[in-house]
Structure formats: C-alpha cells, structure tokens
Amino acid sequence: MAIVVKRPKLSFWEKLYLPGIIKGLGITLRHFFLSLTGKTKVSMQYPEEKWDSHLPEYYRGAPALVTDEQGRERCVACQLCEFICPPRAITIHPEEIPSEDKWAKVEKRPQEFEIDMIRCIYCGLCEEVCPEQAIFLRKEYAFTGLKREDMVHNKKRLYEIGGVREGLVNKWNELK
Amino acid sequence: MDITFILISVAKIIGLVFLTILPMVAYSVWAERRVSALIQDRVGPNRVGIPFTKIRLAGLGQPIADGIKFLLKEDFTPSHVRKGYYWLAPALTMVPALLTCAVLPFGSELFGIKMVIADLSVGPLFIFAIASLSVYGIVLAGWASNSKYPFLGGVRSSSQMISYEISLGLSIVPILMIFGQLNLSDIVMEQARNGWALLPLWGDRLSLKGFLLFIPIFISFVIFTTSMFAETNRLPFDLPECETELVAGYHTEYSSMKFALFFLGEYAAMIIGSGLAVTLFLGGWSLPFGWLVPEDGASVPFWMGALHILSFLGKVVAFILFFIWVRWSLPRFRYDQLMRLGWVFFFEIALFNILLTAGILLFVK
Amino acid sequence: MPPAATDEKKPTAETPAVPMVNVQIDGQWYQFPKGTRMIEACRQVGKDVPHYCYHPKLTSPGNCRMCLVEMGMPPRLAPGQEPEKDGEGHQPIQWIPRPAIACANTVAENMGIRTDSELTRGCRHGVMELLLINHPLDCPICDQAGECRLQEFSVEHGTGGSRFREQKVKKPKNVDIGPRIRLDDERCIMCSRCVRFTDEIADDPVLGFTERGSHTVLAVHPGHELANNYSLNTVDICPVGALTSNDFRFQMRVWFLKETKSICTDCGRGCNTLIGSREGRVYRQTPRENNDVNSAWMCDHGRLNFHYLDSELRLSAPLVKDEGVHKESTWPKAIQRAATALKAHGGSEIAVVVSSRMTNEELFMAKRLIDTLGAEHVATVPRAGEPDAYLIAADKNPNTQGARLILGLEGDLAAGLDSVRRGVADGRIKAVVTLQEDLLTPEAGFDAQTLDGLEALVVLHLLANPTAQMASVVLPGAGFAEKRGSMINVTGRLQRLNKATEPFGQSLDDWEILRDLIQAIGGGNGIYLIEDVFKQLAAGVEEFEGLTLSKIGDLGVPLIETGETVPLLERERERIAKGQIVG
Numbered sequence A: 001m002a003i004v005v006k007r008p009k010l011s012f013w014e015k016l017y018l019p020g021i022i023k024g025l026g027i028t029l030r031h032f033f034l035s036l037t038g039k040t041k042v043s044m045q046y047p048e049e050k051w052d053s054h055l056p057e058y059y060r061g062a063p064a065l066v067t068d069e070q071g072r073e074r075c076v077a078c079q080l081c082e083f084i085c086p087p088r089a090i091t092i093h094p095e096e097i098p099s100e101d102k103w104a105k106v107e108k109r110p111q112e113f114e115i116d117m118i119r120c121i122y123c124g125l126c127e128e129v130c131p132e133q134a135i136f137l138r139k140e141y142a143f144t145g146l147k148r149e150d151m152v153h154n155k156k157r158l159y160e161i162g163g164v165r166e167g168l169v170n171k172w173n174e175l176k
Numbered sequence B: 001m002d003i004t005f006i007l008i009s010v011a012k013i014i015g016l017v018f019l020t021i022l023p024m025v026a027y028s029v030w031a032e033r034r035v036s037a038l039i040q041d042r043v044g045p046n047r048v049g050i051p052f053t054k055i056r057l058a059g060l061g062q063p064i065a066d067g068i069k070f071l072l073k074e075d076f077t078p079s080h081v082r083k084g085y086y087w088l089a090p091a092l093t094m095v096p097a098l099l100t101c102a103v104l105p106f107g108s109e110l111f112g113i114k115m116v117i118a119d120l121s122v123g124p125l126f127i128f129a130i131a132s133l134s135v136y137g138i139v140l141a142g143w144a145s146n147s148k149y150p151f152l153g154g155v156r157s158s159s160q161m162i163s164y165e166i167s168l169g170l171s172i173v174p175i176l177m178i179f180g181q182l183n184l185s186d187i188v189m190e191q192a193r194n195g196w197a198l199l200p201l202w203g204d205r206l207s208l209k210g211f212l213l214f215i216p217i218f219i220s221f222v223i224f225t226t227s228m229f230a231e232t233n234r235l236p237f238d239l240p241e242c243e244t245e246l247v248a249g250y251h252t253e254y255s256s257m258k259f260a261l262f263f264l265g266e267y268a269a270m271i272i273g274s275g276l277a278v279t280l281f282l283g284g285w286s287l288p289f290g291w292l293v294p295e296d297g298a299s300v301p302f303w304m305g306a307l308h309i310l311s312f313l314g315k316v317v318a319f320i321l322f323f324i325w326v327r328w329s330l331p332r333f334r335y336d337q338l339m340r341l342g343w344v345f346f347f348e349i350a351l352f353n354i355l356l357t358a359g360i361l362l363f364v365k
Numbered sequence C: 001m002p003p004a005a006t007d008e009k010k011p012t013a014e015t016p017a018v019p020m021v022n023v024q025i026d027g028q029w030y031q032f033p034k035g036t037r038m039i040e041a042c043r044q045v046g047k048d049v050p051h052y053c054y055h056p057k058l059t060s061p062g063n064c065r066m067c068l069v070e071m072g073m074p075p076r077l078a079p080g081q082e083p084e085k086d087g088e089g090h091q092p093i094q095w096i097p098r099p100a101i102a103c104a105n106t107v108a109e110n111m112g113i114r115t116d117s118e119l120t121r122g123c124r125h126g127v128m129e130l131l132l133i134n135h136p137l138d139c140p141i142c143d144q145a146g147e148c149r150l151q152e153f154s155v156e157h158g159t160g161g162s163r164f165r166e167q168k169v170k171k172p173k174n175v176d177i178g179p180r181i182r183l184d185d186e187r188c189i190m191c192s193r194c195v196r197f198t199d200e201i202a203d204d205p206v207l208g209f210t211e212r213g214s215h216t217v218l219a220v221h222p223g224h225e226l227a228n229n230y231s232l233n234t235v236d237i238c239p240v241g242a243l244t245s246n247d248f249r250f251q252m253r254v255w256f257l258k259e260t261k262s263i264c265t266d267c268g269r270g271c272n273t274l275i276g277s278r279e280g281r282v283y284r285q286t287p288r289e290n291n292d293v294n295s296a297w298m299c300d301h302g303r304l305n306f307h308y309l310d311s312e313l314r315l316s317a318p319l320v321k322d323e324g325v326h327k328e329s330t331w332p333k334a335i336q337r338a339a340t341a342l343k344a345h346g347g348s349e350i351a352v353v354v355s356s357r358m359t360n361e362e363l364f365m366a367k368r369l370i371d372t373l374g375a376e377h378v379a380t381v382p383r384a385g386e387p388d389a390y391l392i393a394a395d396k397n398p399n400t401q402g403a404r405l406i407l408g409l410e411g412d413l414a415a416g417l418d419s420v421r422r423g424v425a426d427g428r429i430k431a432v433v434t435l436q437e438d439l440l441t442p443e444a445g446f447d448a449q450t451l452d453g454l455e456a457l458v459v460l461h462l463l464a465n466p467t468a469q470m471a472s473v474v475l476p477g478a479g480f481a482e483k484r485g486s487m488i489n490v491t492g493r494l495q496r497l498n499k500a501t502e503p504f505g506q507s508l509d510d511w512e513i514l515r516d517l518i519q520a521i522g523g524g525n526g527i528y529l530i531e532d533v534f535k536q537l538a539a540g541v542e543e544f545e546g547l548t549l550s551k552i553g554d555l556g557v558p559l560i561e562t563g564e565t566v567p568l569l570e571r572e573r574e575r576i577a578k579g580q581i582v583g
C-alpha cells in the first residue's frame, strides 16, 4: 500500500528559500557574537576543570565488579554479561569454588574476569542483564595505558574499582 | 627572456603562494574550527600555543601541530587501488587551485612593479580553464580508490562541477560586458575610479545607469557566490564528501599527507574563489569611495601599495569568514535539489541576466 | 500440513498394514496410523506439545503432566442410531471437560485434540507454577541454563509470577553420584527419565526416588554409584539441570557453543554427535539421533575422548630435525625436506603406515602418495577390543572399512603390519612414512632401536609422541573435530565428519599436507577443496560412485554390507514392536 505523504504548502517567500536562509544566517551570527563576547556558557576546560564531585549516582563510567557486605564476590560467572556485551569487551573464565571455601555453596565464580576498556562502550547492558547484581558502572572514566594490555581490567582491578555494595538482594547468604 | 622579469615573477610567486595563500589555507582551517565552535557555543581548539610553555595564543599553534601530525601519520596505500592515479589525484586538486592565483591582481604597485603575477588580458577565462581542471583530481581519486563510496563521490563531484561551471561562467558575463574587457587589473582599476561593482557610490557609476546596472550585478553576485560554493565542494554543496551518506566521499581511502592535500586544496580553492569575487565585485585591492587611487603613469608610494595589498587581503578574509559562516548555518542540499538549482534556476537566471544587462547598456544612456 | 511421508518415526514405514484413523488437531483433520501417540501425532503436524517425562526411546510413565491437552470423541450412539456426519464424513466431536495426557494415550477414530485451548493453557500454567514452587533460583550457576526445558516452558507456558510465599523445601545439592555426574536435587522435577534410562537402556538400575510429597528426592541406591559407561546420557535427557556432567561443569555456557554435526571416532560404530565448540576450542560432545547407528545415545568413553585436541602435546608447527635437534620450520621447507628424503629411496625401500583413523579422503590421498612413491610396503595398525552389548564395536578404529576399500588391503591386517615391522628390522625398508600413527605403541609394536636404523622417518601426527621424537620431519595434522570428511563404520555406513574448529596452531588438514607432499615429490593434482578429493575418490573407487560429500547427508548412507548388527538397536526394535516405546 502506498503511503501518501502530505507535503506542506509553501508560500512564495518560503519557496524562494532566501528569507529562510537569511534567518538561519542571522541565528548563527547571533550565537557567534554571544559566544565571542563570552555571554554564552561554554563547556568545561577539561582536564583543569572536572565535574567529578557532581557526578550523579547513576553515572555510567567503567563497569566494575562488587562484593557484598560479607565480602562475598557477587559474580557467579554466569557469563550473561559476556553474552550481552555489544562490543564483546568481556571475557570470563569460570571455575568451581573449592569445597573448603566459605562460600562453597555458591558453587561457581569467575576464575578470571576481564573487561577490555578499549572495547567497552559504556552502554551499561552488563549491569542491566546481571542476575546477581554483581556488575555496576562506576564513576571512574579516565583510563590510560601505554599498551593494549594495560587497558584490560582484570578481576582484581575490577573489584578494586567496584568496592563493596550494600543493600542488594542477598539470595545466597541466608538460607542456602 | 629578461632575467629580472623572471626573478621578479619568482619573488611574486613565492610572496603570494608560499607566504600568503598557503599560510592562509592553514589558518582558514583554524578559523573554520574556531568560528564553527563559536557558532555552536563551544570553545574549539584553544590549547596549542608555544610548545613547552604555558602560552596558548588562543590555539594559533594548532595548524602547525596539525601539519606535523599529517606529515608523521602513516601514509597508507590500500592494496586495491590504482597506484599511479591514486597518487596523482591529491596533487591534481591542489595544483589547479593554486595556479589560478596567477592572474589575480592582489595590489596596485610596489616599487613600480604591478602586483599581479601574470597580467593576462584574458584573466577570467584563464581562471575558468584552470579551475575546471580540479575536477580531475576528484574524479581520479574516486575512480582510482577502487571502492564504492569514493566512486560515488567522484561521480557526484564531476556532474556537480560541470553543472555549476556553466552558471559560474554565465554569471560574470554581465560584469565583463559592463567593464568591456577581460584584464582583471584593468577591471579593478576601473572600479577603483568609478565605484565598485557592488557599491556604485562614486565616480561615473554614481548615476541612474549605475544604479540600474546594480540590479544585474547583484543577481550576478548571488549566482557567482553560490556557484563558487558548489565549485569548491563546500557545504551546503559538499555532496561529493557527504559524510552521512558516503563516509568521506572521494577521499575515503586517503590518509596522511595525501588526505591533507585534498583537505587543503578545498581551502585553497576557497581562498582563490574569494579573491576572484573580491576582484570582480568588490573592487579588488582598491579602497572605497575612490580614496588613494593611483594616478595614471604616476608612481605609487610604498605605503600606498602596501595599503592596497592589505585592503585586498582584508576583503578576502572577510569573504572567507562569510564562507565559513554559511557552512555552519545551512544544511546540505539533496542531490536532485542541487541539480535542479543549477540547471533550472541559475542557468536560466544567468541567461536572462545577460539580456537584462545588454538592455540596460543599450537603452540607458 | 499433512504428516511428513518420510518421517522415520511413523510406524507405517515398517508396518503398512496398520489402519489409518481420522484425527482433528486444533480444528484441522489429519490421518494417522492407529496406535500413534497423541503427542507424536501433534508433533508430526507441527503442534509441539510441551513435555518433560515423555521420551520416545523410553517408556511413558505419564508423571509430569506437562503434556495435558483437551481431548474429544464422537458422541456415543444409541442402538441403531446412524452417526451424523458432515460433508467430509467426520462426526461432531464431544469435548471431554477433563484434560488428558498426550504422551501415553493413542489416537482413535474421529478423535479431537486441542493443543491451544483455554483449558490446555490453564493446565500448563498450573503445572509450571507447581513445578517451580520449590525450584531454586540457580539459573546463573546452572549448566543447563540456555537449554533448560524448565526455562523454555516457563517463558512459553508459565504465568511469569509465583504465588508461593512459604519457605522452599531444601534438598541436597552438588551431590556426587558417580565419577562423571553431579546431582542437584533441588533442580530435579522428578520426571524419572534418568531412572528409566538406567533401568531400560543401560541395564544398571541404580537410580530411584526416596521420600514423599514435596520432599521426594532422586538418589542412587546406597552402596552403588552411577558409573556405567552410558551414564552421561542421563545428563542429556534430564530436561533440567539436576544431572550435570563433571567434565563440562562450569566450562562454558551452552549459548556460546557452536554445534557441528559430526561423528564419534572412538570406535568403529561412528555414533552421530554434535560437537559443541567456541572460538577454536571443543567443549563437549553430545549424541545426535540416528536410528541406524546409535539411536539417541553414545558411550561416555567416546564422548569424553576429545581433550587431546587441545592438550599440551599438540604439535603446532612443522618440525625438521637438524643434527639431532628438532627445529620449527615453515610448511614449504618441511614438505620439501620430506619429499627429498623420500625421493632418495626406491619403492621397495619405502613403507607407508596409514591409520584407519583417517577419513576416506585422507586415505585416498595417502593412496596417491603411495602410488607416487611407488612404495611397496603398506600397512595399517589394527586395533581390536572388547565389544559391549550396547554400542561399542570390537574394532577400535573408526574407518577400517574405508582403509580396506581405498588402500585395497585384503586379508589379515595384522600380518601386513608384521611384514613392515620385519622389513624395518632386517634393514630392507629404509624409509618410513607414518600417517597419524605412533609406531612405538603396543598396538603398532615397533621398537625404538629398529626405527633408529631408518634413513628417513616422516611423521604426520597431531600429538608429540615417541615416534615423532625420532622423526626427521614432523608434519602436524588435524584432529577429528577439525576436519570435514567421511568414514565408513563397522556396519558399512558412510558417514560424514564436519569441521567444528580450525586446526590447532599452524597445523593443517591432513589431506592438504598429503597433497602438498605429493606435489613436492612430483605428482601433480588439481585439488583445492576437500570436495575435489571426494570427487576423485568417487571416480576412483567403485563403491563411492555417484556420491558427493554433501549427498552423504547428516545421517549417512549405507555403502557396503558387512553383516554387523548393533545390539542396542536390535533391542530397541523389539521394544517398538511390542509397543513399549515409540522409538
């Protein structure tokens, strides 16, 4: 079925385009002079000025792993984040928790958990998909490295960035 | 040939091309970035100044840093390209752009020497002849890249340039009719004495005929400027590059200095275009209201010659800023609109404009 | 959609005399042979009925109730009353207000089935909700997640919420019930598939249920463990993650695995398999149904015998021996070296030991090599073992039939090997090429001293082994999961392997190595693809005539008669004939 698109009827002056062009030029000229005379607020002069202290709680910086109040690593290596990650930044090597471990009943944990920060696009899908509330986008955003390997966050680094997160659902801790 | 003539010409070429136009090219890039930033309420490049100091000079070091970056980047030639033509193409866009400046009078006289590299009696024709060569650079780049986006860009640019060359040529016919000659130096001299084409407020042109002729001249000016945008592939006519559709158009496959040559070629063409517009419509190097017009035969003092050069450069810079201003204000045309504008409107209007001028010249005494 | 005529499960295929009955499924009339289970009838017309306990190869206890559907029959007629019929000869259907299970009931004349009615949907909601009452929130750590029927049916047929506010029943988790299997009782839905499998198929009834009501748990009989050689099949048929494989445990999530249809090369049976791989690594093998080879099962030994593919012994680059030391080399150099070493010898001085573990295509290239070299001594290494009463064949080589056919070997294979061994020992044979065989194993029976006396020893193998250690040139070949090709199993069936992963490191497909070697020795060939090899094989060996690799299909084609039968399949056919299982 063909869809009929109704075009707006233009008046003579509109058809001539010239008034429109001049109006547009006028707008940009106004912005030009306002900026030139410092009347417009411009962006921050990073890195001298930073906004870090104003970052909201929901700020989407680097993804990181968190532990709970009892020091348990929340991630159980379900690899859903690895699956959902659009640029495939995450690599997980799962392992079985040895039976002498305090949290042996959780059975599974990541042996290694790597996020390649060159690949990560800070989309937050990993946080959204995680069934264990184990991965969160934190406020860190400035990472540099001299080698590609420097830009890969390993499990240790991820827990450093993530820290302890309280008040989440703790399904493993009580009854299991 | 006379050795002094050669030496003087070389000096003029160096002075104009290497000491004036090329730095202007670099700084028009800087201007473009700063102005666009101001228009968009941003800051723009404001950091690069004198290295190892905290002096920033509002980012005036940026073009130099960019130049060094371009030179140091990997010059990558994809394996699937036609090497010879691929390497030729960037040069072919840059060179014609610079060649056209040969006939532009950029000042009156300095030490008794006429400030134009080649004082041809067919100035505008020369400019059109050479400028139309630059389409080859783009077409070659598009074809030799052997890849679809550059190819589409190349095809677009050739049809666009050919279409707009016609209105560009026709649009200045009225001017040539009015001044009755093709020597750009003489045209400028005439304007200096008798009023700029776009400012008939003194001399002979402060008359009914002058005012009547202002109408076709203004139409010419609008067509000329618009076509100039199209010829230099500047927004709103940058369809050959058109990053939203064609990645980067004809120079998609280029990197490093080869890319820079395309990039700079565009700005060089823009400067020369501005120079031509200034020469034809805004009195070239002359000052308004017939001030400090050099007498026939009398020698021009140094300060006056310098002032004329500055006046020319000032007008060119203003024109460039206008170019930039337009680029950051208007959206890109659709390709069919572009073609319609060129063939259906500008072509007809320019033809009609010639008849109008002829009529005025004939009947109004 | 009418039932597919080629469907192998339709009893008509064997017993065409069975009368057909008319059945209405979701408003459309179809014909099925009398005795077809309702669930199968629905499946055949594309209306899948969700089920847990029903498995066509096992008896149907009907205990999960997931397959409930709405059923109707024609009205009961008064004596002498004529049945009312519509234009097409069907009687009206009287729908029964109570649902019936589709897995254990058979179709009848003029029966009606509704797989998508209000009642059916309500039943499924209810069954799902009850099944999930005590189910743990284990999906993130459960190996079944991604191929779990409980997950799938929760999405398709569940309510999306639970009204259960009480404490869930706690049951044993992570229970060791055998050397290869872990049990999680909280996840078990008591479908009893595993119990029936160990009882009916593996004849090792060690599993059963204890306790009652919602405290019922699956357990092994005290003092026993689930250790038989078919135990891992219970992991496959367990619809949930209650039984998981120790070998695959926590290795990889199933949704990352690429599944490649192939066959097991652990013995001459050639059980059909799916190879699960990701990014160049094989993670598991599972059986694939083929009712002429392995039914739906495979043995644990074959299933787990793939870890050598990424073992530390894997050769990753061609090696050339200089002054007693192996050095990594490039392919062209190594091939050239091997060719020069072999060309220096006459045909009577060269022996080629070919492996019956190679595919037909590789054997064909080996034959080419033998002809190019003019080698007069050719042998394979026979491997005889104990057959079992299920699937395992006596022949431990997967392609002995192919080797006989293509290499033209006749009679006693052991004698052939013996003569090569003697030739090497008494110095008549000066150069040996061994393809995918380690000569210093008990089966091959060479000894290091005699091999040491050789002038040239070229080894094509995928692992570093003692023979490779002695070789002048070592060419790293591919493993079974890394190649496409065909093999002939003990019953004479031609079956196809497919490439799941790329050959390890720099190693190449065996046929490519052989092709290059033949070329370097001086024989030309126009071979660029494995398909080309098969084409030439089909032209050269009469039995393969008219076949191509793609014509073999996923289930293989019978090629030659060997008179072998499969004990497990024999029993299965008997049980089908008795109507115990669907098959």
Ligand code: SF4
Pocket: A063, A081, A084, A085, A086, A087, A088, A089, A090, A115, A119, A120, A121, A122, A123, A124, A125, A126, A127
């Ligand atoms: S934020 Fe997005 S891109 Fe980054 S790791 Fe998470 S899912 Fe991947």
Ligand code: SF4
Pocket: A074, A075, A076, A077, A078, A079, A080, A081, A082, A092, A126, A129, A130, A131, A132, A133, A134, A135, C140
């Ligand atoms: S972070 Fe969350 S989603 Fe990712 S593996 Fe761990 S538990 Fe799964």
Ligand code: SF4
Pocket: C135, C136, C137, C138, C139, C140, C142, C143, C144, C145, C146, C148, C149, C150, C151, C187, C240, C241, C242
């Ligand atoms: S058996 Fe299925 S539903 Fe239960 S935890 Fe495992 S994946 Fe989840």
Ligand code: SF4
Pocket: C187, C188, C189, C190, C191, C192, C193, C194, C195, C218, C237, C238, C239, C240, C242, C243
């Ligand atoms: S363990 Fe699996 S197959 Fe066995 S009864 Fe439980 S759910 Fe069924």
Ligand code: FES
Pocket: C050, C051, C052, C053, C054, C061, C062, C063, C064, C065, C066, C067, C068, C101, C102, C103, C104
């Ligand atoms: S499948 Fe029918 S009751 Fe389980």
